[in-house]
Amino acid sequence: xxxxxxxxxxxxxxxxxxxxxxxxxxxxxxxxxxxxxxxxxxxxxxxxxxxxxxxxxxxxxxxxxxxxxxxxxxxxxxxxxxxxxxxxxxxxxxxxxxxxxxxxxxxxxxxxxxxxxxxxxxxxxxxxxxxxxxxxxxxxxxxxxxxxxxxxxxxxxxxxxxxxxxxxxxxxxxxxxxxxxxxxxxxxxx
Numbered sequence: 001x002x003x004x005x006x007x008x009x010x011x012x013x014x015x016x017x018x019x020x021x022x023x024x025x026x027x028x029x030x031x032x033x034x035x036x037x038x039x040x041x042x043x044x045x046x047x048x049x050x051x052x053x054x055x056x057x058x059x060x061x062x063x064x065x066x067x068x069x070x071x072x073x074x075x076x077x078x079x080x081x082x083x084x085x086x087x088x089x090x091x092x093x094x095x096x097x098x099x100x101x102x103x104x105x106x107x108x109x110x111x112x113x114x115x116x117x118x119x120x121x122x123x124x125x126x127x128x129x130x131x132x133x134x135x136x137x138x139x140x141x142x143x144x145x146x147x148x149x150x151x152x153x154x155x156x157x158x159x160x161x162x163x164x165x166x167x168x169x170x171x172x173x174x175x176x177x178x179x180x181x182x183x184x185x186x187x188x189x190x
Contacts, residue, residue: 002175004077006070013057017070021078021175023050031055035124035157036064039164040071046093047168061130068134072141079175082106087184089173095162098153102166104174105145108190112136114148116163118156131160135167144174 002021009015027044029037031053044051053071057063079085090103114135118128139146148167153159183190 002078002080004074004079006074006077008066008070008073010062010066012059012062013055013066015057015063015066015070016052016054017067017074018050018052019071019074019078020050021075023048025049027051027053029053031063031067032057033060033064033126035126035160036067038124039126039160040067042161043164043168043171045168046165047172049168049172060125060127064126064130064134065137068137069141072138072143075138075142075171079106081183082108082190083183084177084180085184086174086176086178087190089170089176091166091169091173092151093162093166093169095153095158095165097155098158098162099151100153100159100162100166101147101149101151102163102170103145103147104167104170106143106174106190107145107185108143109145110140110143111145112139112147114146116148116150116159118159120156123156123160128156128160131163135163 005018025045027041
């Protein structure tokens with residue numbers, strides 16, 4: 001099993017994250033932020049990852065950010081030397097009126113390009129201005145390239161959910177095993 005587990009404790013938060021890349025989509029997420037829980041559960045379900053995330057802390061921003069730091073680090077831990085993975089993945093996912101594109105390269109270099117806009121300040125109980133930062137934080141700590149674009153959509157809830165579903169599908173493709181015993185890079189190293 002390709003599993004990663006990270007415990008992160010700061011003066012502001014206590015975070016425990018565990019991800020199994022070869023799971024079935026089971027998620028147990030308890031962050032105290034209902035919509036963030038929902039997004040992480042959608043990510044796990046559509047990526048077919050088993051995910052456990054427990055977070056406590058002082059502010060919504062710190063809890064969500066530190067959870068994504070831990071999730072990125074757990075992903076990196078689960079991938080190990082990255083031998084035999086596909087490395088790249090992409091998905092275009094609809095959610096009613098919304099359409100999200102996500103592309104990932106697990107090549108070890110950090111880069112994010114995220115094109116989203118929200119009309120509301122809140123996505124239920126999550127600040128909408130946090131979403132881009134959370135995605136960038138995940139990519140940075142998981143050491144991967146992440147491109148996200150909302151291609152259309154009016155409903156902010158649907159846009160955010162489409163992004164996290166597409167993130168799960170794209171990441172599932174990128175971490176899939178090809179049967180090769182090689183590192184997927186012309187350099188021979190990631």
